[in-house]
Amino acid sequence: MSAILTGNFEAPLTARLAATVVSKTGARTEYVATANTDAARGVALTTAIQALTAGQTLICAPGDYYMAETNLLLVDSCTYIWNGARLYINGSSASSRVGRETVLDIALFTSGFATAPTSVSNWKFIGPLTLEGGNVGNRRGVWPIGTTGALVDGVTFKNWGTAASGMGFYAFSSTGKGNRMANCYFDTCAGTGAEFNAEYWVVSNCHASACGYGFVESNGNTAFANCHVTFCTYGFRLMNASNTGHGGWIGGSVNHCTTGIYTDPNIDETFGGWNFSGCIAHSTSFDLNARGITWNGGEIGNTSFVSTGANSGVSYFYNVRTFSASTAEATSLAALSAAERANLVFQNVRDETGALVSWNDPLVILSKTPSASSSTGRQGSIAWDASYIYICTATDTWERAAIATW
Secondary structure, eight states: OOOOOOOOOOOOOOOEEEEEEEEEEEEEEEEESSSSSSSHHHHHHHHHHHOOTOOOOOESSEEEEESSOOOOOOOOEEEEEOOTEEEEEEESSOOOTTTOOSEEESOOOOSSSSSSSOOOEEEEEEEEEEEEEEEEEEEEEEESSOOOOOEEEEEESOOOSSSSOOEEEEEEEOSSOOOEEEEEEESOOEEEEEEEESOEEEEEEEEEOOOEEEEEEESSSEEEEEEEESOOSEEEEEOTTTOOOOOESOOOEESSSSSEEEETOOOOOSSSOEESSEEEOOOSEEEOOOOEEEEESSSESSSEEEOOOSSSEEEEEESOOTTTOOOHHHHHHSSSSSHHHHTTESSSSSSSOOOOTTTTOOOOOOOOOOTTTSSOOOTEEEEEEEEEEEEEEEETTEEEEEEEOO
């Protein structure tokens, strides 16, 4: 007969694994908290991160971590595997960045670096990971500088910044290539969800909700693919008069924002160009103030359309679906000055019934004269010169009609 044991024999848990660091040779170092508290685990995790050297892998244990007020740092060619950890940021004073690499700034950004940071490359942030910012101004959650070959995947940035400042993610001065962000969520960041003041980032399948600014492109040529923004003050902001980059927003949506799309009025035709393709935009306002923008396909359903930029250059809208019920949008377009309206071209913009809306521009066809009625041509092609309009009625068959004033 087996003995029956009574009483509580569970020993109190006084230590807990926070992280394991694996070297390139496979050697493993464990970092264990001194007590089973979120604060103690935060101290152990901070120690592990600060001990990393190039090429190592940090494997974080699941759980909550109350991080001390310190700057945790990205290290060249390191991989950070977070396993569902949730990092809470506390404290409010700045701390030294002396002698550190590019900052993973889980702390306070005030007046910059005591020592200029070093660019790092080929680091990987593998979630799931939640970074809690605490709604403190000026803080930046992840702040890579001058990076190449980075990957940020599966990170939730929550409660970063205030209405005046701060953001979850800030890519700055990237001159390399191959930087990627995927499957990230920016939740209730009163400042900005993510800003890209850097080149060569590809951002895919990310979502910003209830932020001051969802996504900001302030310099460079970021490519956004299948990203979504909801309930932000500004959904997507393209800014900075010196922004000479060129990028795109492919697919995705910008819905239920106060200002869905905003482009800086100081951007002119020297701007490298920005393309929206297949995007759905339903918000209170669409502020197209820049020049050199192309919107192809997708849907625009805003209650107002603002264009205040008077710079040289033209922006184009092709094959876009809108709504006949959006009378405020049509009214705001009609209210634009002649100079503002001249910088916008609308072609094949249709409502939900398929009918062309009244503010489409006339079709523009370049002048061309077929050399003979049997000249090479595709059926349906149209050409014109000072005397005739030419229509290709069948393959290599042209007919013409004389032009006259009236």
